[in-house]
Amino acid sequence: MKKTLKYLKPYWRGVAAGLFLKLLGSVAELFLPLLLEYVINDVATNAALSSDVKIRMIVISGVLMVVCSLTALLGNIFANRLTVKSSGNMTHDLRYDLFQKTCYLSSKQTDEIGVPSLISRLTSDSYYVNQMTARTLRLGVRAPILILGGLILAFWRDVTLALVLLACVPIVGIVVSLITRKSVPLFSNVQKKQDVMVRDLQENITGVRIIKALGKTEYETEKFDGTVKDLASREFRANRLNSLSNPLATLILNLGLVAVIVVGAVYGKKTGTILAFLQYFVIILNAMIALSKIFVVISRGSASAARIAKVLDLDVGETVEELPEGDKSYKIVFDDVSFSYNGVKDDVRNVSFALKPGQTLGVIGATGSGKSTLVALMMRFYDVGKGRVLIDGKDVKSYTLKELRAKFGAAFQNGFLISDTVRKNVDYGRDLSEEEIDEAIDAAQARELVEGLEGGLDFVLAQKANNLSGGQKQRLLVARALAGKPEIIVLDDSSSALDYATDAALRRAISTRYENITKVIVAQRVSAVKNADLILVLDDGEVIGLGKHDELLNTCREYAMIYAAQMGGEEYGTLSAE
Numbered sequence: 001m002k003k004t005l006k007y008l009k010p011y012w013r014g015v016a017a018g019l020f021l022k023l024l025g026s027v028a029e030l031f032l033p034l035l036l037e038y039v040i041n042d043v044a045t046n047a048a049l050s051s052d053v054k055i056r057m058i059v060i061s062g063v064l065m066v067v068c069s070l071t072a073l074l075g076n077i078f079a080n081r082l083t084v085k086s087s088g089n090m091t092h093d094l095r096y097d098l099f100q101k102t103c104y105l106s107s108k109q110t111d112e113i114g115v116p117s118l119i120s121r122l123t124s125d126s127y128y129v130n131q132m133t134a135r136t137l138r139l140g141v142r143a144p145i146l147i148l149g150g151l152i153l154a155f156w157r158d159v160t161l162a163l164v165l166l167a168c169v170p171i172v173g174i175v176v177s178l179i180t181r182k183s184v185p186l187f188s189n190v191q192k193k194q195d196v197m198v199r200d201l202q203e204n205i206t207g208v209r210i211i212k213a214l215g216k217t218e219y220e221t222e223k224f225d226g227t228v229k230d231l232a233s234r235e236f237r238a239n240r241l242n243s244l245s246n247p248l249a250t251l252i253l254n255l256g257l258v259a260v261i262v263v264g265a266v267y268g269k270k271t272g273t274i275l276a277f278l279q280y281f282v283i284i285l286n287a288m289i290a291l292s293k294i295f296v297v298i299s300r301g302s303a304s305a306a307r308i309a310k311v312l313d314l315d316v317g318e319t320v321e322e323l324p325e326g327d328k329s330y331k332i333v334f335d336d337v338s339f340s341y342n343g344v345k346d347d348v349r350n351v352s353f354a355l356k357p358g359q360t361l362g363v364i365g366a367t368g369s370g371k372s373t374l375v376a377l378m379m380r381f382y383d384v385g386k387g388r389v390l391i392d393g394k395d396v397k398s399y400t401l402k403e404l405r406a407k408f409g410a411a412f413q414n415g416f417l418i419s420d421t422v423r424k425n426v427d428y429g430r431d432l433s434e435e436e437i438d439e440a441i442d443a444a445q446a447r448e449l450v451e452g453l454e455g456g457l458d459f460v461l462a463q464k465a466n467n468l469s470g471g472q473k474q475r476l477l478v479a480r481a482l483a484g485k486p487e488i489i490v491l492d493d494s495s496s497a498l499d500y501a502t503d504a505a506l507r508r509a510i511s512t513r514y515e516n517i518t519k520v521i522v523a524q525r526v527s528a529v530k531n532a533d534l535i536l537v538l539d540d541g542e543v544i545g546l547g548k549h550d551e552l553l554n555t556c557r558e559y560a561m562i563y564a565a566q567m568g569g570e571e572y573g574t575l576s577a578e
């Protein structure tokens with residue numbers, strides 16, 4: 001809560017001005033009943049005054065009442081504007097920082113919180129914090145002033161009637177706070193369900209093709225329908241309870257009004273005084289209802305603020321350690337590396353290899369064998385559990401992440417394209433020259449593809465590049481990895497959707513044009529890694545073969561088997577995935 005409130009600080013001027021106007025408006029509102037009482041008791045029903053004087057006094061009082069009303073109205077309008085602006089600005093800053101933090105989270109931290117939860121924190125939670133701030137600024141000052149000021153003025157005017165009023169206040173207070181207390185957990189229930197809905201929605205939208213392909217549309221729709229219905233019924237329960245507070249408070253209010261009139265009649269109070277009290281009654285009880293509403297918003301908002309603060313508080317500070325250096329003549333060294341995602345079972349075990357600058361490492365293995373994990377460890381998306389990873393003889397933990405990642409140009413298996421132009425996708429904010437982009441497009445075998453698109457490099461991709469085929473996407477991702485001439489090119493399963501001829505052309509282009517660059521090629525096809533200087537065969541996280549193609553054919557039975565199976569298939573031409 002503190003953490004998020006801090007975001008209001010830069011806008012304190014607007015907040016202060018808003019609160020001041022609120023104060024002014026509320027005080028002006030409290031004067032209205034006093035003026036009314038004066039007009040009725042001391043002017044209209046005063047036999048000692050001549051009718052001329054009466055009219056003059058009534059007009060003056062009327063003008064004063066209009067002035068008070070206008071002050072209350074304008075004060076409120078401008079104050080609301082200022083507070084909405086301050087809370088809006090605050091939400092913007094909060095979201096900005098939260099997004100930035102989200103981008104800097106380590107892969108491990110992202111796994112722990114979960115992407116859907118991060119999304120809800122950025123969207124609905126920050127909205128609730130906004131609501132909390134805006135409402136509190138709007139009513140947090142106004143309501144207490146109206147209640148306290150109203151009570152003080154009431155006691156000043158007439159103690160007997162004020163006691164009637166005072167008796168009603170705790171009753172309303174108890175009813176409203178009981179309802180509020182019950183509805184708060186219901187609202188946090190709603191929030192939890194919202195996380196589930198976002199997760200389901202995200203899964204469905206991402207997997208819409210697969211869902212369609214497997215004919216699971218109905219199943220998923222029904223499942224989603226269930227989630228939405230559940231959410232709706234939770235929301236209904238929370239709101240149903242919460243909406244009780246208004247009618248109940250109104251009932252008490254009306255009973256109180258009757259009590260004021262009865263007591264006023266019994267004690268022979270003047271009409272003006274009774275009227276003024278009726279007004280105080282309405283003002284005070286409405287303020288109490290408003291205050292109870294703020295409590296709901298505050299409890300919901302502070303739960304959200306806590307969720308946001310949890311992300312903001314995560315330490316993404318890089319730990320750059322001074323660690324012993326290794327042999328600088330190698331570009332990449334894995335020294336007995338083991339790693340586990342969940343800390344239970346090692347997802348890769350005792351991996352060791354060394355690669356010289358300019359060499360190509362081929363990594364092959366079944367899905368789930370740990371290929372992408374090796375890449376992730378190399379680029380320090382995760383820290384190794386055991387052993388060490390050296391780049392240029394230096395432990396990856398001794399680099400800043402920026403330094404380390406600047407060495408890589410990577411196309412990931414699940415790499416994503418932004419919904420922007422082809423040029424921006426390849427450049428990706430690096431301000432590359434036209435030649436660099438062209439060169440990368442050529443090498444990635446994407447020239448023909450780009451020329452075929454309307455506008456060429458300026459063609460705008462749809463969201464998730466849905467207007468491109470799998471192979472087209474892969475080529476653009478590869479172009480991005482190649483552009484800017486990194487020191488190490490990483491292609492993780494980046495040609496799986498290319499036809500054999502294009503794949504072969506891509507491999508040729510990479511090995512000739514990027515001769516001096518170190519390459520890591522992850523693939524399922526032997527043909528993609530066959531010419532590598534070093535091939536690593538992975539099986540269930542373990543290295544079962546390491547060497548050149550010819551050696552592996554003799555030393556690694558699995559490799560030879562994969563090779564035999566795949567070469568057999570490819571003689572019959574290629575199965576294009578496009």
Ligand SMILES: Nc1ncnc2c1ncn2[C@@H]1O[C@H](COP(=O)(O)OP(=O)(O)O)[C@@H](O)[C@H]1O
Nearest residue numbers: 111341342347366367368369370371372373374
């Ligand atoms: N983010 C993750 N959290 C937990 N487990 C993961 C994660 N990513 C991959 N794994 C697990 O690690 C193993 C290796 O995965 P991966 O390296 O992606 O395989 P490959 O790239 O060879 O298909 C798999 O068993 C997979 O389930």
Ligand SMILES: [Mg+2]
Nearest residue numbers: 371372413493
């Ligand atoms: Mg993979």
